[in-house]
Amino acid sequence: MMMRIATYGSKGPQIQIVRNQKAYTKEDFVKTRLLFRILFLVAFMAILSLFYIWSRIQIVQYGYDINALRNRRQQLVEENKGLNVEVATLKSPGRISQIARQKLKMQPPKPEQIKVLK
Amino acid sequence: MNVSPVKWIKFRILCISLGFVAFLGLILHRSYQLQIAGSTRVDQLTSRQYKATLPISPRRGTIYDRNGKPLAVDIEVSSLAVHPRQITDAEGVVSALSAHLKIPTEKIREKLRSPKKFEWVIRRIARETGEAVASLKLKGVTVVSEYRRFYPNKDLAGNLLGAVGYEAESLGGIEMALDSYLKSDSTQVIAQKDARGRLFTPWENQVRSHDVYLTLDVNLQFIADRYLREGAEKHNAKSGFVIVMNPASGDILAMANYPSLNPNVYWKYSPEKWSNHAILDSYEPGSTFKPVVVASGLDSGKVRPGDSFDCEGGEYKIGKRTIHDHGAYGHLSVSEIIKVSSNIGVTKIAQRTGKNTFFETIRKMGFGTKPGIDLPGEASGSLRPLKQWSDIDLSNIAFGQGIAVSGLQMVQAYAVLANNGIRMKPQLVQRVVGSEGELVHEASPTEMARVMGPETAKRLTKMLEQVVEPDGTGGLAKLDGYAIAGKTGTAQKVDPKTKQYSNNAFVSSFIGYVPAEDPEFVIYVVYDTPKPVYYGGLVAAPVFKKIAEESLAYSGVAPSSSQLAKNE
Numbered sequence: 298m299m300m301r302i303a304t305y306g307s308k309g310p311q312i313q314i315v316r317n318q319k320a321y322t323k324e325d326f327v328k329t330r331l332l333f334r335i336l337f338l339v340a341f342m343a344i345l346s347l348f349y350i351w352s353r354i355q356i357v358q359y360g361y362d363i364n365a366l367r368n369r370r371q372q373l374v375e376e377n378k379g380l381n382v383e384v385a386t387l388k389s390p391g392r393i394s395q396i397a398r399q400k401l402k403m404q405p406p407k408p409e410q411i412k413v414l415k
Numbered sequence: 416m417n418v419s420p421v422k423w424i425k426f427r428i429l430c431i432s433l434g435f436v437a438f439l440g441l442i443l444h445r446s447y448q449l450q451i452a453g454s455t456r457v458d459q460l461t462s463r464q465y466k467a468t469l470p471i472s473p474r475r476g477t478i479y480d481r482n483g484k485p486l487a488v489d490i491e492v493s494s495l496a497v498h499p500r501q502i503t504d505a506e507g508v509v510s511a512l513s514a515h516l517k518i519p520t521e522k523i524r525e526k527l528r529s530p531k532k533f534e535w536v537i538r539r540i541a542r543e544t545g546e547a548v549a550s551l552k553l554k555g556v557t558v559v560s561e562y563r564r565f566y567p568n569k570d571l572a573g574n575l576l577g578a579v580g581y582e583a584e585s586l587g588g589i590e591m592a593l594d595s596y597l598k599s600d601s602t603q604v605i606a607q608k609d610a611r612g613r614l615f616t617p618w619e620n621q622v623r624s625h626d627v628y629l630t631l632d633v634n635l636q637f638i639a640d641r642y643l644r645e646g647a648e649k650h651n652a653k654s655g656f657v658i659v660m661n662p663a664s665g666d667i668l669a670m671a672n673y674p675s676l677n678p679n680v681y682w683k684y685s686p687e688k689w690s691n692h693a694i695l696d697s698y699e700p701g702s703t704f705k706p707v708v709v710a711s712g713l714d715s716g717k718v719r720p721g722d723s724f725d726c727e728g729g730e731y732k733i734g735k736r737t738i739h740d741h742g743a744y745g746h747l748s749v750s751e752i753i754k755v756s757s758n759i760g761v762t763k764i765a766q767r768t769g770k771n772t773f774f775e776t777i778r779k780m781g782f783g784t785k786p787g788i789d790l791p792g793e794a795s796g797s798l799r800p801l802k803q804w805s806d807i808d809l810s811n812i813a814f815g816q817g818i819a820v821s822g823l824q825m826v827q828a829y830a831v832l833a834n835n836g837i838r839m840k841p842q843l844v845q846r847v848v849g850s851e852g853e854l855v856h857e858a859s860p861t862e863m864a865r866v867m868g869p870e871t872a873k874r875l876t877k878m879l880e881q882v883v884e885p886d887g888t889g890g891l892a893k894l895d896g897y898a899i900a901g902k903t904g905t906a907q908k909v910d911p912k913t914k915q916y917s918n919n920a921f922v923s924s925f926i927g928y929v930p931a932e933d934p935e936f937v938i939y940v941v942y943d944t945p946k947p948v949y950y951g952g953l954v955a956a957p958v959f960k961k962i963a964e965e966s967l968a969y970s971g972v973a974p975s976s977s978q979l980a981k982n983e
Contacts, residue, residue: 385568394641412973
C-alpha cells in the first residue's frame with residue numbers, strides 16, 4: 298500500500314512516500330535514480346570495453362586470414378608466371394620456325410603469294 | 416586525552432584513503448613514465464616482440480617486347496642450405512637429399528662436415544624440388560625461396576638484354592641500363608607476428624619492381640637474327656649486326672648480333688661474345704656515307720640533281736694523294752655517282768658543297784654525338800672538328816673514311832631520308848609499368864632536328880632506288896613487289912699493326928629502307944671481315960633482302976602491284 302504524508306523536520310516540510318510501511322523521502326528517490334544511472338553507465342562501459350576487445354581479437358584473426366590469403370595469392374601468381382614463361386618458351390619464334398620448317402615442311406611466303414585484306 | 420571513537424574512525428578512513436590516493440598517484444606516475452615520457456623506448460621494446468623484419472630475395476620486373484611477349488622474367492626457384500651443427504642424423508639427411516637432387520652424395524657429406532653454421536648445398540633449383548625437400552621436414556635443412564632470371568627466347572636479343580647475376584645484379588645491356596626500374600626497391604618486408612611467430616598482418620614495404628616494355632618486336636628480332644647468322648656463317652665473318660628501325664617513330668624493332676649471347680648461361684661466354692656491336696662498335700662506314708654529302712649538296716642548292724661531274728677516268732689527285740674508283744668513269748650524273756658508288760664523284764660534290772655546309776649536315780644527322788639510347792657503352796663515333804679538316808679529309812669523309820660511326824648512328828641518318836628529312840630519336844623503351852599496372856613512364860616519338868627539306872629527301876630516295884637496280888652495286892637486295900632505296904658499303908679496315916688500310920679486312924654493309932615510297936623499315940646489315948667474298952653488295956645485300964621480305968610479310972605490308980608489274 299502506498300501513502301503520501303507530509304512531515305516537518307529540520308530541513309523544512311517534506312513529502313514522504315510510504316510504501317509497504319517503509320518511508321521513502323524525495324532524497325531517497327534521487328539517490329536511487331543516481332545509483333541506477335551509475336550502474337547503467339558502468340554496464341555500458343563494460344559492454345563497450347568487451348566490444349572493443351572482441352573487435353581487436355577479430356582484427357587479429359582477420360589478419361591471420363588475410364596473410365594466409367596473401368600467401369595463397371602469391372603462390373598462384375608465381376604459378377601463373379611459371380605457366381606464362383612456359384607458354385613463351387613454347388611459342389618462341391625459333392621453336393615455331395623449326396617445327397614449321399622441319400616437321401611441317403613450310404616455307405616463308407613469297408611477295409606475290411601475300412594478299413593483304415583490310 | 417580521549418579521542419572519540421567516531422573521530423578515530425574518521426581519522427583511519429582518511430589515512431587509508433590517503434594511502435589509496437598515494438598508491439593511485441604512483442600508478443599514474445608510472446603510467447605517465449611508460450606511456451608518455453618513455454614511449455619511444457617502450458615502443459622499441461614492444462616492436463621487437465611483435466614486429467618481424469624478414470629478408471627477401473631481390474626481384475626484378477619483367478622485360479616485354481612491344482606486343483607483351485616476355486623477353487626476361489624472374490621465376491621462383493628454391494635453394495637448399497644446411498646448418499651442420501643442428502644435424503643429428505647425417506646419413507639420413509644425405510640419402511634423403513640425394514634422392515631429390517642430382518648432386519654426388521660425397522658433396523652433400525662434405526657440406527654436412529663443414530665447421531660453419533650455414534652452408535649452401537645447391538642454389539636455384541626447381542621450386543617443385545625445393546617443396547619436395549621441404550616436405551621431408553629434415554632437421555638442420557632449410558629451403559629458401561629465391562628468384563632466378565630466365566630468358567625464354569634463349570640467345571634472341573641476348574646481347575641487347577644483357578644478363579643478371581646470382582645476387583640479382585645486372586650484367587650489361589638493358590638489364591643494366593634500366594636497373595633502377597627493374598630492380599625491386601626493397602630487400603625486406605616488415606610484418607606483425609604473434610607469440611608463436613605466426614604472421615598476422617599484411618606486410619609493409621611490399622616488394623615493388625617495374626615491368627619494362629621495349630619497342631622490340633620478338634618476331635622481327637628472330638627474322639633479323641636468323642638471316643644475320645646465316646650470312647655470317649656463310650661468309651666466315653668475325654662478327655656482325657642488324658638493326659631494324661621504324662623511321663617515322665624512331666622505334667628500334669630489332670637489334671641482332673653475331674655472335675650472340677644466351678643470358679641463361681652467361682658464364683659460358685667469353686667477354687667478346689657479350690658485345691652489342693650495333694651500339695658499341697665505331698668503324699669507318701665506307702660508301703654508305705656517300706648519300707650524306709649528296710644530301711648536303713642538294714639541300715644547300717650548291718648541287719642540282721641534273722648536274723654532272725667528271726670522274727677523271729677513275730684516278731683523281733688531291734695533293735700527294737690519289738683517289739681511285741672501281742671503274743674508269745667519265746662524266747657521271749649525281750644519281751649515277753650514287754648508283755656506281757664513285758669516290759671521285761662524291762669528292763667533287765663535297766668540294767662544290769664546301770666543308771662548312773657538309774660538316775653542318777653531318778652534325779645535324781647525329782654523327783659525332785651519342786644517339787641517346789642510354790645503353791651502357793653507347794658509342795658516339797669520331798668526327799674531327801671542322802677546323803682540323805684538310806682538303807683530303809673533305810674527300811675522305813665524303814666517301815666514308817676519316818670518320819668513325821656506330822651502327823645506330825647510320826640507321827638514324829638513313830631514317831632521316833626515309834622520314835622526309837626529319838631526324839627522330841632512336842628509342843628502345845616503349846613504356847614502364849608499375850607493380851599495380853600503373854603507367855610510370857611512356858616514351859613518345861621525339862623529333863630531334865629538321866636536317867633537310869622533304870624534296871631533298873625524296874630526290875635522294877629516287878637516287879638510292881637506282882642502287883638496287885640490276886646494274887647498281889646493290890642489285891642483290893632487290894625485292895619483287897617493293898621499291899627499295901639503299902646503299903652498299905665495303906670499307907677497308909685499318910690494320911692495327913701497320914696502321915695502314917688493309918687489303919684483306921673489310922667491313923661489308925648494306926643499308927636501306929623499304930618500301931621506298933612510304934618506308935616501314937630502315938634495315939642495316941653489317942659484317943666484320945667476311946672472307947673470301949667481302950663486297951657489301953655480295954655479302955650484306957642478300958641478307959637485307961631476306962630480312963626485308965619476311966619483315967614486310969609479317970607486318971602485312973602488301974607488295975605494290977606497279978612494282979610487281981615492273982618486275983614482270
